[in-house]
Amino acid sequence: MMPTAQMSSRGGPWRLYVALMGATQWPDFRWERPAPVPTIAERRAALAALGYELIPGSEWSWIEDTTTYGDDASPVLLIAAVDVRESTGGAS
Template sequence: MMPTAQMSSSGGPWRLYVALMGATEWPDFRWERPAPVPTIAERRTVLATLGYEPVPGSEWSWIEDTATHGDDTSPVVLIAAIDVRELTGGAS
């Protein structure tokens, strides 16, 4: 199964992490700003720093969730995701 990079925020700092099945810790990075949303170029740079790159042809997709499961009055959490793979030729 291919790893997925996800980026999320609930109105505060943005966090990008690579979800690795079976791992106890995931590579991650935080932008200590609520706005603007990190650009695609910023995300690509962070992924490379973490040792990953987007799978060719993949695009970021966005969903929203609630901070409290099942409570549609709780704050919204925005989540972006993209399929990634380990870098093979080093960071670019």
Template structure:
């Protein structure tokens, strides 16, 4: 199963992390700003820092959720996902 990178924000800083099955900690990167949304170039650089790259041909997809599950008045949580793979040699 291929790992997935996810990027999320609750209106504050953006966090990008790689969801690794069976791992106790996931590699992550933060942009300490609420706007603008990190560019694809910034995401690519952050993934490389973590030892991963976007799978060729895959695209970021976005979903919207609520901070409080089932509460439509709750603040929105934005989540983006993309398939990734380890860079040759892995994280440094």
């Protein structure tokens, strides 16, 4: 199973992390500034810094959730995901 990179924000700075099955800690990157959403180039650079790259042909998908489970009046949490692999050139 390929790892998945996910990115989320609860209204503050965005956080990108690579979800690794069986790992106790996941590599992550945090942008210092709150919104706007990091560009695709910024996300690619963050993944490279973590030693990962997009799988060719993969695209970011977006879903939304509520910050309080089952409460549709609570603030929205945006989550993006994409399939990744370890960088073929190593971490940059």
